[in-house]
Amino acid sequence: MSDLAELSMTEAADAFARGEVKAEALARACLARIDAHNAKLNVTVRLDREAALDAASAADHARAIGINAGKLGGVPMMHKDMYYRKGKVSTCGSKIRKNFVADKTATVLLKLDAAGAIDMGTLNMAEFAQNPTGHNAHYGHCHNPWNLDYCTGGSSSGSGSGVAGRLFYAALGSDTGGSIRLPASICGVTGLKATQTRVSRHGVMPLSFSADNVGPLVRTAKDAARFLAITAGHDPHDATSAPEPVPDYEAALTGDIRGMRIAVCSTYFLDGADAPVLAAFEAALQVLKDRGATVDYVAAPSMPAIATYVSVLSRVEGAAIHANWMRDVPQDYAIHLNARLFGGYAMPGHYYVEALARRGPLLKQFVAETLTGYDLVATPTVKTRVPTLAETDIDENPANWSRFMAVSANTRPFNYLGLPTISIPCGFDDRGLPVGLQLAGRPFAESTVLKASDAYQRATDWHRRSPLM
Amino acid sequence: MEHDLVQPTMEAIRRWSGVECPNPAARLGLADMAGLIADMAKLRGTMVFEDEPSSFELALRDCKEPGK
Numbered sequence: 001m002s003d004l005a006e007l008s009m010t011e012a013a014d015a016f017a018r019g020e021v022k023a024e025a026l027a028r029a030c031l032a033r034i035d036a037h038n039a040k041l042n043v044t045v046r047l048d049r050e051a052a053l054d055a056a057s058a059a060d061h062a063r064a065i066g067i068n069a070g071k072l073g074g075v076p077m078m079h080k081d082m083y084y085r086k087g088k089v090s091t092c093g094s095k096i097r098k099n100f101v102a103d104k105t106a107t108v109l110l111k112l113d114a115a116g117a118i119d120m121g122t123l124n125m126a127e128f129a130q131n132p133t134g135h136n137a138h139y140g141h142c143h144n145p146w147n148l149d150y151c152t153g154g155s156s157s158g159s160g161s162g163v164a165g166r167l168f169y170a171a172l173g174s175d176t177g178g179s180i181r182l183p184a185s186i187c188g189v190t191g192l193k194a195t196q197t198r199v200s201r202h203g204v205m206p207l208s209f210s211a212d213n214v215g216p217l218v219r220t221a222k223d224a225a226r227f228l229a230i231t232a233g234h235d236p237h238d239a240t241s242a243p244e245p246v247p248d249y250e251a252a253l254t255g256d257i258r259g260m261r262i263a264v265c266s267t268y269f270l271d272g273a274d275a276p277v278l279a280a281f282e283a284a285l286q287v288l289k290d291r292g293a294t295v296d297y298v299a300a301p302s303m304p305a306i307a308t309y310v311s312v313l314s315r316v317e318g319a320a321i322h323a324n325w326m327r328d329v330p331q332d333y334a335i336h337l338n339a340r341l342f343g344g345y346a347m348p349g350h351y352y353v354e355a356l357a358r359r360g361p362l363l364k365q366f367v368a369e370t371l372t373g374y375d376l377v378a379t380p381t382v383k384t385r386v387p388t389l390a391e392t393d394i395d396e397n398p399a400n401w402s403r404f405m406a407v408s409a410n411t412r413p414f415n416y417l418g419l420p421t422i423s424i425p426c427g428f429d430d431r432g433l434p435v436g437l438q439l440a441g442r443p444f445a446e447s448t449v450l451k452a453s454d455a456y457q458r459a460t461d462w463h464r465r466s467p468l469m
Numbered sequence: 470m471e472h473d474l475v476q477p478t479m480e481a482i483r484r485w486s487g488v489e490c491p492n493p494a495a496r497l498g499l500a501d502m503a504g505l506i507a508d509m510a511k512l513r514g515t516m517v518f519e520d521e522p523s524s525f526e527l528a529l530r531d532c533k534e535p536g537k
Contacts, residue, residue, distance in 0.1 A: 195529065196529065197526070197529065242529075304508070304511070305512055305515065307508075308505070308508040308509060308511075308512060309512075311505060312505070312509075323486060323488070326486075326488045326491075327486075327487045327488055330488070330489065330491045331491075333491070335491075335492050335494050336494060338491040338492065338495065339491065339492055339494035339495035339497070339498050340498060342482070342488065342490060342491060342495040342498060342499070343495070343498045343499055343501070343502060345482040345485070345486040345488055346478045346481065346482055346499065346502055351509055353522070354509075354512075354516050356522035356525070357516060357520040357521050357522055357524070358512075358515065358516055358520060359522065359524070359525040359528075360520075360522075360523075360524030360525040360526075360527060360528035361517070361520060361524065361528070363525065363528040363529070363532060364528050364531065364532060367532045371532075375534075394494055395494075398492075398493055398494035398497045399497075401494070401497055401498065401501070418525065418529055441534075442532055442533055442534045443528075443529040443530070443532050443533050444529070444533050444534075444537065445533070445534045445537070448534065
């Protein structure tokens, strides 16, 4: 194989399983990319180089004596620096936790370990996962591999930039308002937020316990299907994790979406969208239609309420979690973060209860409006063209606030609704930055979301394009 | 001119939560709260007496794909 770093996660895993490539070769290919490009992208926080090579060597030895390595056997990954591993520092992208040593290991990491994945270390992220652009005042901003002046999207900035830059095959992100889907869209990779409660959050830094989600940034829908099958399911350590059975998501990827019905909300998600984004979105819908899906525009009168309540929910929960540090060491937060948290203390308690209490009824209303008679809702992941780091830097200029918050306008509602939602690459804007297509399904309908995404990727090559760094 | 909401809200946060306004960006953020208050005002009357947070997990199950 000529360029191992260009393989997708499943291609790398399957090649290892067939004996066509050694795990050590995969790890060395990734390390070579990291050595060549990390100084520009600022993706890694902790690189466990020798441990990764040792693990790869062990995987090769195990395979040589006939031990099944698992469905992710030999595949190097790195993860957002908020997944705890016992005995290791997890900074959460913050100065406050720069020396925090975890006393437990996240369930999702244990599941990836058991599947044979090789953990090479941790990744840059927005401080405490609390911004949609990827700025980080403490460890340096992460940079977009398509153009270093542009933001990566956040909060899983290192995950998006590193997967797009071919520095590793997959990365965990987290998604409370779009933090998987935004860097996926903005860096040109595939990012999946599953149904709320689908994946255990045990051993994961909290942000907003009502809306936090664990999920992957990878190259393809097939990668996301395998990753989710390994990580989903009830966890006795997370009482909120769903008992729903975990299907074989990869088996659903037939490429056949004839008869699938897709709804596009005629308001909110397209309001104020930039022309290059709309053009890419409409072209993506045409691809889905060409493969046999039908697309209709529908009204979603519940959207103003959903957009309002989601703002209340995450800000109040974030403010509560950070109250001690906001009192004791506010200067240790970046300007944009303590500014954002501060407003959460102004919210009346009854606003918060109302936002929680209306969540179930509004989910039912949204499903009735958009998913009755339809399988999926489609939107652009980000309405606007990708902004530069300077255009969204609040620490430098507080007037950038509205541009900063606009980045996540189309992703946040699906955290309130708890619906499974993916972002897949669907083109580039007029400045050469990626555009993402967002697809959402009914609760626990990840198979449908992944099936449509895979069918789209069989007909396009946006997800195969690699930035020229 | 700064919105008249900002100063009393800063004082309320200080008294109720013991958190001081950290920087000018936070003051700007508080001014944005006027928009959120207006949005919440539009929703008054929509919450039903029996609505409660646990309805969300039930709704997730109720809204699954038909037959699944």
